[in-house]
Amino acid sequence: MSPSTSTSADPAEPAPQGRVRWRRFALLFIPAMAAAAVLVALTTEGVLAASISVSGSAFEVSSSQLKGTGFEQFGGVVTDSKGTQHPVAISAIKSASLADLCQSVSVGPLTLRITAGGGNTPATASNLIVDSDNLSGDATFNNIVIGQDAGTLNEVPGVAGPSGGFGQQADSVTINNLKQNTWLTTAGSFTLPGFDLTFGNACY
Amino acid sequence: MDIPEDGTGSAGSSPAEPQPAEEPAPDASAPDAPARVISAWRAFRDWRRSRPFWGGLLLLLAGVELLAIPLLSVLAHGSVKVVIYIGIGGVFGVLIGGLLVACGLLIWFHPVQRVFYAIAGVLLAVASFVATNLGGFFFGMLLGVTGASLSFGWTPGPGRLAGHHQSRPRPAGPPSDGLGLVLDRQPSKERAAGRADRVLQEGAGASGADHEARWMP
Numbered sequence: 151m152s153p154s155t156s157t158s159a160d161p162a163e164p165a166p167q168g169r170v171r172w173r174r175f176a177l178l179f180i181p182a183m184a185a186a187a188v189l190v191a192l193t194t195e196g197v198l199a200a201s202i203s204v205s206g207s208a209f210e211v212s213s214s215q216l217k218g219t220g221f222e223q224f225g226g227v228v229t230d231s232k233g234t235q236h237p238v239a240i241s242a243i244k245s246a247s248l249a250d251l252c253q254s255v256s257v258g259p260l261t262l263r264i265t266a267g268g269g270n271t272p273a274t275a276s277n278l279i280v281d282s283d284n285l286s287g288d289a290t291f292n293n294i295v296i297g298q299d300a301g302t303l304n305e306v307p308g309v310a311g312p313s314g315g316f317g318q319q320a321d322s323v324t325i326n327n328l329k330q331n332t333w334l335t336t337a338g339s340f341t342l343p344g345f346d347l348t349f350g351n352a353c354y
Numbered sequence: 355m356d357i358p359e360d361g362t363g364s365a366g367s368s369p370a371e372p373q374p375a376e377e378p379a380p381d382a383s384a385p386d387a388p389a390r391v392i393s394a395w396r397a398f399r400d401w402r403r404s405r406p407f408w409g410g411l412l413l414l415l416a417g418v419e420l421l422a423i424p425l426l427s428v429l430a431h432g433s434v435k436v437v438i439y440i441g442i443g444g445v446f447g448v449l450i451g452g453l454l455v456a457c458g459l460l461i462w463f464h465p466v467q468r469v470f471y472a473i474a475g476v477l478l479a480v481a482s483f484v485a486t487n488l489g490g491f492f493f494g495m496l497l498g499v500t501g502a503s504l505s506f507g508w509t510p511g512p513g514r515l516a517g518h519h520q521s522r523p524r525p526a527g528p529p530s531d532g533l534g535l536v537l538d539r540q541p542s543k544e545r546a547a548g549r550a551d552r553v554l555q556e557g558a559g560a561s562g563a564d565h566e567a568r569w570m571p
Binding site for chain 1: 485
């Protein structure tokens, strides 16, 4: 702090110059990060559900086995800003357990990869809604109704398609080797036991 | 750690406030356009230094990031209809992102209330971890917590580092009558006159006696 250099270069401007006091910074920063760490730990334990809602084609989900109760699926058409129409399948599952869940999302050059539900404690998801153009896997349905009016679907409360459209629903569903590439949106409330976030490759 | 160009920075100077590079002194013979650019830049610099600019900017970026993840392709593809199916999860993402943007802007344009906006921002940022995409896959949460803490720790005015820390000037004039009322209910004008008389009579060394006399009349 040398007074010789502290003479302002422009004495005509006595604008007040604030600064950050790092003790005050730490006063808020440290408790906030501690609270965040607690939330991360609870999520890793699978106690707390994290709400996921992602749009974009760069979002991939894979799972070695999905077991769900309450399944609906109906077709939809999405018109993009250029007027092109894209057929999409909208799938909704009321509650699902996903073994070896892997989600990857690409943000620019980075690919973020989240894995959870390995071992004996699968990840769970409730009110999982997926608008996808590519959903593959070996699926088994129980009590499936195919060809129901999409507007009358009732397996997942609050979710129904456009009336008159094609729809199907089932009491339960099991999908092995699920691979899904979303075109638009994936939303749902996930518990993520054994949650792990890394930068690296996509899921598949 | 950046050292500001005017040399006011020292150990506690903010690394989050990279000061602009050395600016050329305004030259009288310079053409108008550069001079205008320089003065505009100086005006912006003064505006920036008089508020927690970087904290507000980080909060703004955090909000935009949280908004972008659920909404970007929806806006790009213009298919708002599908958003309806997202439900409450999508609503929270938009709500928290929008409020963080508001906190950042308010810290810029209403910095007097920065402590409240910073606390609101830090709560929103931490809550975003469970509410929306793990806090924008951690980025938004970290940006928000850092930005809110920077805003919280920011203090206005000439800092002690500026080398000319000045205490608040004492009010000129005699003390208010309140003190006299508490001490001996003597109006201050009369007491001051009486004290001056005593000092004149008893000499310069009487100030202690004068002090005692006030307490034990």
